[in-house]
Amino acid sequence: MIYNFSAGPAALPAPVLRQAAEELPDWHGTGMSVMEMSHRGRDFIGIAESAEASLRDLMDVPDDYRVLFLQGGATGQFAAIPMNLAQADGAADYVITGMWGKRAHGEGSKYLDRVNVAAIASPSTYVPPETHWQLTPDADYVHITLNETIQGVRFDHVPSVAAPIVADVSSMILSEPINVSDFGVLYAGAQKNIGPSGLVVVIVREDLLGRARASTPQVWNWLENAKSGSMINTPPTFGWYIAGLVFRWVADQGGVPAMAETNRRKAAKLYDAIDQSGFYANPVAPASRSLMNVPFTVAQPDLESVFVAEARSAGLVNLEGHRAVGGMRASIYNAMPEAGVDALIDFMKEFESRHG
Amino acid sequence: MIYNFSAGPAALPAPVLRQAAEELPDWHGTGMSVMEMSHRGRDFIGIAESAEASLRDLMDVPDDYRVLFLQGGATGQFAAIPMNLAQADGAADYVITGMWGKRAHGEGSKYLDRVNVAAIASPSTYVPPETHWQLTPDADYVHITLNETIQGVRFDHVPSVAAPIVADVSSMILSEPINVSDFGVLYAGAQKNIGPSGLVVVIVREDLLGRARASTPQVWNWLENAKSGSMINTPPTFGWYIAGLVFRWVADQGGVPAMAETNRRKAAKLYDAIDQSGFYANPVAPASRSLMNVPFTVAQPDLESVFVAEARSAGLVNLEGHRAVGGMRASIYNAMPEAGVDALIDFMKEFESRHG
Numbered sequence: 001m002i003y004n005f006s007a008g009p010a011a012l013p014a015p016v017l018r019q020a021a022e023e024l025p026d027w028h029g030t031g032m033s034v035m036e037m038s039h040r041g042r043d044f045i046g047i048a049e050s051a052e053a054s055l056r057d058l059m060d061v062p063d064d065y066r067v068l069f070l071q072g073g074a075t076g077q078f079a080a081i082p083m084n085l086a087q088a089d090g091a092a093d094y095v096i097t098g099m100w101g102k103r104a105h106g107e108g109s110k111y112l113d114r115v116n117v118a119a120i121a122s123p124s125t126y127v128p129p130e131t132h133w134q135l136t137p138d139a140d141y142v143h144i145t146l147n148e149t150i151q152g153v154r155f156d157h158v159p160s161v162a163a164p165i166v167a168d169v170s171s172m173i174l175s176e177p178i179n180v181s182d183f184g185v186l187y188a189g190a191q192k193n194i195g196p197s198g199l200v201v202v203i204v205r206e207d208l209l210g211r212a213r214a215s216t217p218q219v220w221n222w223l224e225n226a227k228s229g230s231m232i233n234t235p236p237t238f239g240w241y242i243a244g245l246v247f248r249w250v251a252d253q254g255g256v257p258a259m260a261e262t263n264r265r266k267a268a269k270l271y272d273a274i275d276q277s278g279f280y281a282n283p284v285a286p287a288s289r290s291l292m293n294v295p296f297t298v299a300q301p302d303l304e305s306v307f308v309a310e311a312r313s314a315g316l317v318n319l320e321g322h323r324a325v326g327g328m329r330a331s332i333y334n335a336m337p338e339a340g341v342d343a344l345i346d347f348m349k350e351f352e353s354r355h356g
Numbered sequence: 357m358i359y360n361f362s363a364g365p366a367a368l369p370a371p372v373l374r375q376a377a378e379e380l381p382d383w384h385g386t387g388m389s390v391m392e393m394s395h396r397g398r399d400f401i402g403i404a405e406s407a408e409a410s411l412r413d414l415m416d417v418p419d420d421y422r423v424l425f426l427q428g429g430a431t432g433q434f435a436a437i438p439m440n441l442a443q444a445d446g447a448a449d450y451v452i453t454g455m456w457g458k459r460a461h462g463e464g465s466k467y468l469d470r471v472n473v474a475a476i477a478s479p480s481t482y483v484p485p486e487t488h489w490q491l492t493p494d495a496d497y498v499h500i501t502l503n504e505t506i507q508g509v510r511f512d513h514v515p516s517v518a519a520p521i522v523a524d525v526s527s528m529i530l531s532e533p534i535n536v537s538d539f540g541v542l543y544a545g546a547q548k549n550i551g552p553s554g555l556v557v558v559i560v561r562e563d564l565l566g567r568a569r570a571s572t573p574q575v576w577n578w579l580e581n582a583k584s585g586s587m588i589n590t591p592p593t594f595g596w597y598i599a600g601l602v603f604r605w606v607a608d609q610g611g612v613p614a615m616a617e618t619n620r621r622k623a624a625k626l627y628d629a630i631d632q633s634g635f636y637a638n639p640v641a642p643a644s645r646s647l648m649n650v651p652f653t654v655a656q657p658d659l660e661s662v663f664v665a666e667a668r669s670a671g672l673v674n675l676e677g678h679r680a681v682g683g684m685r686a687s688i689y690n691a692m693p694e695a696g697v698d699a700l701i702d703f704m705k706e707f708e709s710r711h712g
Contacts, residue, residue: 002387006394009593014381017389021380025373031358031671033373035552035598038362038674071427071554072575075589079573110571191590196391198427198554198592215466217435217573219428233431234547236554236592237365242391315387318394 003340006318007149007293007331008171008191016245034241039234048229048237051244058247058256059173061180061203066226068202069240071219074100074170074189077200078107080220081166081185084212086112086140093118093139093163097127097155097288098148099324100168108143118142124151126285130159139163140211141184147172149192150322152282152290152329158182164208171292173201174250175334176260184208190239192292193333195246199239250334259334260291266332266341267291273345279352297327303355304328314347316340359696362674363505363649363687364527364547372601390597395590404585404593407600414603414612415529417536417559422582424558425596427575430456430526430545433556434463436576437522437541440568442468442496449474449495449519453483453511453644454504455680456524464499474498480507482641486515495519496567497540503528505548506678508638508646508685514538520564527648529557530606531690532616540564546595548648549689551602555595606690615690616647622688622697623647629701635708653683659711660684670703672696 004011027034030043037044052067061067070076081104082092091114094105098121109115116136119128135142142163147154149171158165164184172178173188180186185204191197202222209223218224224232253259271289274280274296282289282296298304304321307328311319321327332341360367383390386399393400408423417423426432437460438448447470450461454477465471472492475484491498498519503510505527514521520540528534529544536542541560547553558578565579574580580588609615627645630636630652638645638652654660660677663684667675677683688697 004388004392006392006397008590009392009395011392012389017381017391021377024377024380025370032360032673033368035373036360036362036365036367039365039553040679041362041674071429071432071592072573073427073589076427076573076575079575107574110573189590196592196594197395197590198595217428217432217466218463219432219435233429234364234545234553236427236552236595238552238594239554239592317388318397323396 002315002317003336003343004317005330005332005336005344007322007329008189009197010192010331010333011335012195012242013246013249013335016242016249019245020242035238037237039231039237044237047241047244048235051240051247054244054247054251055201058250059178059180064206065180065203066206066209066222068204068222068225069230069235069243070200070202070225071198071236073197073200074168074187075103075107076220077187077202078104079111080216080222081141081143082108082111083216083220084222085166085185085208086211087213089113090140091116091136091138093135093142095128095133095142095144096120097145097153098124098151099322100148100150100170101143101145104143104145104168121153123283124148124153125283126288127153127155135161135163141166144168147290147292149293149331150295150325152284152293152295153288154290156287164205171333174256174259175263175292177256190243192331195243196239198236199243201243262338263291263332263334266336266338267294269345270294270330270332270341273348277348277352279356280348292333293329293331295321295325295327295329299356306355307351310351311347316344316347358671358673359692359699360673361686361688361692361700363678363685364545365553366548366687366689367691368551368598369602369605369691372598372605375601376598391594393593395587395593400593403597403600404591407596407603410600410603410607411557414606415534415536420562421536421559422562422565422578424560424578424581425586425591425599426556426558426581427554427592429553429556430524430543431459431463432576433543433558434460435467436572436578437497437499438464438467439572439576440578441522441541441564442567443569445469446496447472447492447494449489449491449498451484451489451498451500452476453501453509454480454507455678456504456506456526457499457501460499460501460524477509479639480504480509481639481644483509483511483644491517497522500524503646503648505649505687506651506681508640508649508651509644510646512643520561527687527689528646530612530615531619531648533612546599548687551599552595554592555599557599618694619647619688619690622692622694623650625701626650626686626688626697629704633704633708635712636704648689649685649687651677651681651683651685655712662711663707666707667703672700672703
């Protein structure tokens with residue numbers, strides 16, 4: 001028994017993996033693996049539509065939003081967003097609260113003449129207050145990262161701006177309620193709270209479709225994908241299927257509000273353990289702390305590799321911080337049971353008692 | 357027991373599916389599914405490197421070629437190819453022998469001022485002779501589709517042209533030997549002879565790296581991916597793993613030459629059955645007939661849906677032709693056992709005896 005704190009690809013719910021293993025060679029008596037099904041056949045269309053319906057239900061997605069299942073990850077969407085929402089002479093505002101926002105901005109800069117950093121948190125330990133944002137009056141969109149996976153910085157409310165908000169929700173989708181209609185576009189790489197890597201979900205308001213510039217690659221053209229049921233080309237069928245199983249598992253747990261209650265409790269006890277220790281530290285402003293990704297350091301930096309190695313031996317794996325920032329990081333997505341967080345806290349106390 | 361003639365996603369080798377199912381919940385005692393592994397962790401890096409090594413071995417890929425594992429399918433590469441190989445004022449020649457070449461050309465036209473159709477087969481039933489190609493003297497590349505999945509048209513030799521040849525080998529990779537050094541770039545969507553959909557393999561000669569225009573999306577920049585081991589962002593880890601299992605299975609069968617021998621025998625007996633019937637027909641010139649995709653019609657078009665339905669009842673599934681061309685199509689990739697082709701031929705004879 002291990003607990004996997006990987007930031008992504010990340011732990012999946014055990015019942016989902018059991019079902020996937022059972023069904024892998026022969027899905028529902030068809031004699032075929034889901035991997036072997038034509039994406040245009042009745043069986044896979046059923047799997048795909050049912051996954052979308054579950055997600056819409058879980059997130060209460062309004063009827064005037066389309067849900068797309070695409071390839072290329074969130075990093076692909078960093079390019080697809082400006083292409084789909086603005087012409088080359090358009091403008092966009094980026095609020096940067098960590099490394100993914102920075103990368104979204106960097107990629108966006110390749111496709112827009114005017115890409116403005118409306119605000120940047122430096123160091124990435126807080127969300128800059130909206131009153132200080134310097135917004136472009138005619139921006140085609142404002143990009144934010146609702147939860148920064150690397151620095152563990154989270155927006156605790158949706159900002160109020162005139163332009164449509166485009167939000168990267170990769171590491172927090174389905175972990176707490178999101179009011180979809182506050183946003184123009186939500187997008188999420190699957191490999192944290194949805195399923196395996198290789199799938200990115202895009203939720204886009206219909207009135208924002210049809211703005212794509214002519215040079216948008218067909219596989220990322222949101223309108224064309226909305227029209228074709230995300231089947232401009234062969235979609236990542238197996239990932240889409242696993243996503244459907246995860247969505248049903250979330251529903252079985254009581255849906256997103258129930259997940260959020262557990263997630264808040266998990267995060268609170270981990271931050272408490274860090275704050276009360278004097279040995280561990282998390283640098284993020286309390287109001288901006290992530291519920292999903294908890295980076296932390298130890299008083300003596302040379303103990304970090306010892307911590308990671310001893311934790312691994314204790315069955316607590318993938319606790320290394322991102323190579324860009326170092327330290328440790330515990331990603332505690334939906335699939336991480338509360339018992340895993342308890343085990344980590346126990347280990348931290350025990351480690352401190354020996355090394356502190 | 358069924359035989360799945362889907363053009364893609366397509367049948368996978370049974371031993372691969374069995375191993376994947378067994379290993380799905382816990383890979384090699386790690387306590388983790390491959391889907392749950394960090395792509396930067398030792399376990400997955402091992403899986404990824406071993407898959408690449410197997411493919412290099414199977415295809416005898418020269419050292420000065422890089423192998424990339426990307427997302428977005430061949431259709432994504434239709435856009436990535438001009439972006440990586442030419443500036444906007446560059447030129448490319450396309451030889452079009454079916455629908456995929458046409459789509460590659462259409463997408464390429466969005467990114468190059470000069471996109472020339474050097475030759476087009478109309479109808480798509482043959483490969484236009486090279487002596488008739490009208491090539492652009494300063495073309496950055498010549499694009500061909502070595503095997504057209506929909507029309508079943510195959511190049512029986514590699515053309516001799518001055519510019520680097522970029523070839524879509526989606527539906528024939530690993531089915532017969534390819535002399536990699538005849539090409540500048542080979543690319544293949546995985547969902548036919550490699551593994552599940554959501555993965556595209558790109559094999560590119562090193563001297564062609566570094567030509568990408570500034571506006572190339574990072575996830576498709578071949579040079580950046582070559583430098584980062586295809587980990588600019590999170591790769592489709594599970595598909596990459598399955599690809600590795602398939603590569604090992606091909607090696608176990610005796611490698612590509614052994615597969616080719618079986619494939620030639622499978623295709624020959626199916627074409628013979630068609631040609632000798634007077635009831636079934638395949639319109640492709642004999643020298644250009646695909647070893648992998650065999651489209652055919654019946655004398656009375658209203659019998660086609662009857663054929664497909666009765667075949668399905670007999671356990672021979674996914675024999676519908678592509679919706680763009682109608683008729684029937686049997687895709688007989690590596691994973692289709694010779695017994696499956698025999699069963700199809702038996703069914704065809706029996707169907708003819710009842711309806712002919």
